[in-house]
Amino acid sequence: MLDRAMAAISGTGHRVVNGVWRFGFACRFFLAVLLHSGISFRRFSLTIKEIYFSGVLSLIIILVSGLFVGLVLGLQGYETLQKYGSESALGTLVALSLVRELGPVMSALLFASRAGSAITAEIGLMKATEQISAMEMMAVDPIARVVAPRFWAGVISMPLLAAMFSAIGVFGGYLVGVVMIGVDEGQFWSQMQSAVDFRLDVMNGVIKSCVFGVAVTAIALFEGYDAPPTAEGVSHATTRTVVTSSLAVLALDFLLTAFMFRGI
């Protein structure tokens, strides 16, 4: 009985220490990526290749989901707004919810599952097949050559993807609201334009998506780099990437929203 209690306590302590240790390693890893990112700008073709893989290839999922989110927002928003006779505020509703929240958050979640998991699997497999050790053997720094370009590619692609998500979402809201249901087109756009502020709403959305880009790619890279070099280890790391970065995005979104839109 006592033995079992002791084992439980020491197991918990072990897990806590391990978690803190891992977190410290993650911070050092993140710092190393930032310090070794010179090469990803000097040899920009490396970064461009990664932008292609994580940004361009995520376009389809981002655009299609953005369109559908906009369509649903248009339908649901109209349902509620017409009860109060203010269908003309549909444009405002669709644009503000997309630009402030749904655009950055949804595209970051999609990016985490589409590109983040791919990054983790790729780097984990590179480690499992000892490509990373081989690079170190050849005096090539794997952080500078493999990790940093992927990091900057993610940070560059994320705000662009979020902007496209919001833009196509607004178009989806327009399709449902104006083309399908018949809300007045002039009111739809003019109310939207008078309510959405460029600096306060659009730029804050862009800042949010930059932060999410940093968080998602840093988590994905670290999970890949830290994965046990086995098939099972890589598969667990991929799962952890999606779970951790989704939670990180949602938590960061709350913090950023609290800072940006408080008391205005």
Add this chain to the structure above:
Amino acid sequence: MERTTLDLWVGLFVVAGLAAVLVLAMKVGNLSTFNMSESYNLQAEFDNIGGLKSRSPVKSAGVVVGRVTAITFDNKTFRARVSMVIDKRYQFPKDTFAKILTAGLLGEQYVGLDPGGDDQVLKGGDQVAKTQSAVVLENLISSFLYSKASEGDAKK
């Protein structure tokens, strides 16, 4: 270094992303409709500002001519001091009248400027002398009740 088809796709991607930001700025946001490059400051004191907030619009004849930048409470006069920035293109006479109005029945509140007839115009840092406070519903109802009650007294 050579150009590859990859560069084309990445270029297209970045251009599309920037175009989306531009669409958000011009079509969705109000960057195009109200962009103050040159502006000057005006002050006004109100007895009651109601629901006016900083960044509320300042309108004259229904056209947005500026924005409220700050609202403070003056502890000497016990009135609200509203600072506004007005677009330099628009000049108002010295005896302009500043009111706090409401857009629609439940809409946002804004500052309305009614130009007077003075030859001199307001310059940066000037104070608008004549102001009218926001209409507070409770005061409106109580004054209505008072007038009803006094009507009733007069009939007796």
